[in-house]
Amino acid sequence: MPQSHGPDKIGYSPELLALARYLAGEFENREQAISEPVWYVHLRLWHRPVPLFLDDSLLLFAEQASLVNLDQPYRQRIIGLRQSESLQIQYYRLKEPAAFQGAGTAPECLQRLTPDQIELLPGCTLNVTWQHLQPSSYRFQAFLTAEARCCFPYQGELRYVSLGFEASPDDFLSYDKGIDPATGKALWGAIMGPFRFIKRQDFSQELPI
Structure with a gap:
């Protein structure tokens, strides 16, 4: 893995700050949905900075919605x-995800989010590597380790997911898939390859840095 250049004056490395800026925004996969409508739903994805710090982390609230039901975001x-x-x-x-839907x-809804309203998901940790495109x-690339089992409770059952993404200044590729725990097969998500999102709005100015 590439070595970090060391933390900046507030404790975050240049790589962490760059990744946070790349992720913070509103994204859409319009071009992909038009070219491959059988496999890819037209989605809008939001990554909104959250004004909370857990240890020395930068936090983002994420949700997405189909373009035909923009008023019903999920995940x-x-x-x-x-x-x-x-x-x-x-x-x-x-x-209580419904309390923050939308x-x-x-x-402004995220201003009322408190640390006791979120819960760490064991096994849902991605290791991040990177390549330099230009000096800054x-x-x-962020993916689970091979042995990781990422799951979360939903409606009284455990749901398994495979998580991963790639991010650059202009795009975001999501490899997230729902997994059948009995067969190990993908049930939803990036079954035929990643969802390719393009950033439409930049929210990096909202990062608490």
């Missing part, structure tokens, strides 16, 4: 960017 979750010896992504679940377009530009 509300919290993404934590953290760095100790390496750069990692840690996922958290919202104990916060992707109404970030990167392409990041």
Whole structure:
């Protein structure tokens, strides 16, 4: 893995700050949905900075919606960017996701989010690597380790997911898939390859840095 250049004056490495800026925004996979409508739903995805710090993490609220049901966003979750010896992504679940539905377009709702309303998801930690595109530009890859089992409770059952993404200054590729725990087969998500999102709005100015 590439070595970090060391933390900046507020404790975050240049790589962590770059990744946070790349992720913070509103994204859409319009071009992919038009060219391959059988396999890819037209989605909008939000990553909104959250004004909370857990240890030394930067947090993002994430949710997404189909373009035909923009008023019904789903998959509300919290993404934590953290760095100790390496750069990692840690996922958290919202104990009451419905209370924050729509916060992707109404970030003022996130002002009432408190640490006791989110719960760490064991096994849902991604290791991050990167390549330099230019001296201050990167392409990041974040994936679970082979032995990781990422799961979360939903309607009284455990749901298993395979998580992963790539991020650059202009795009975001999501490899997230729902997994059948009995067969190990993908049930939904990036079954035929990643969802390719293009950033439409930049929310990096909302990061608490």
